[in-house]
Amino acid sequence: MYKIRVILDTKEDVIRTILVDNKLNLEELHLTIAKSFGFGGQEMASFYRTDDEWNQGEEIPLFNMAEAGEGISMQSCILDETLPEENNKLIYVYDFLNMWTFYVEVIEVSSETKEDLPQIILTVGEIPNEAPEKEFVADKLEDGFGDDGDIDDEYGHFDDFDYNEY
Structure with missing residues (x-):
């Protein structure tokens, strides 16, 4: 049996702790998480492997997307x-139009078995009416073209060129 904490990525704390069978597949976990937060589970979703710092890794999609199966x-x-x-983590994204993002962490692994699983054992906070906006900011990379002032060549700066002369 697994005790899993799921945290919605919002300013306010919205947390669910659930108990699930250790033989559950991730599709069943997806439905359990979606329902524990009040979603129907009908939208597309993916899990992403992650490290201890929550850096997103390999995608585990709802459906097999490979051509050869x-x-x-x-x-x-x-x-x-x-x-x-314990402490293994996944990022879970539900509904790609709204991008509800959750942090999923195993907080306890036990050999104990229960009959009535999955089960929500802790509920903290209410889900907001709308998904929080995600801001994707890329790191500024060196583009190899030099500084903006490097556009000058033997013909002078482009901004100084009078195109109406011709």
């Missing part, structure tokens, strides 16, 4: 194989 999907990922230890 060899790709990964939520249905093919079993919980105890995907998250074998």
Whole structure:
């Protein structure tokens, strides 16, 4: 049995702690998480592997997107194989139009079994009416073209050129 904490990425604390069977696949976990936050579970979603600092890694989509059928999907990922230890983490994105983003962390792994799983054991906060806006800011990369002032050449600066002369 797994105890999993799921935190919605918002300013206000919105947390659910759920108990699930360790043989659950990620598709069933997706539905459990969606329903625990009041969603129907009908929207597209993906899990992303992550490190301890929550850096997003490999995508585990809801459906196999590979052409030859060899790709990964939520249905093919079993919980105890995907998250074998306590403190293992995933990022979960639900509804790609609204980009509800959740942090999923295993907080306890136990050999105990229960009949009535999945089960929500802790609810903190209410989900907002709208998903928080995500701001994707890329790091400023060196483009290889030099500074903006380097446009000058032997013909002078382009801004000084009078195009109406011709």
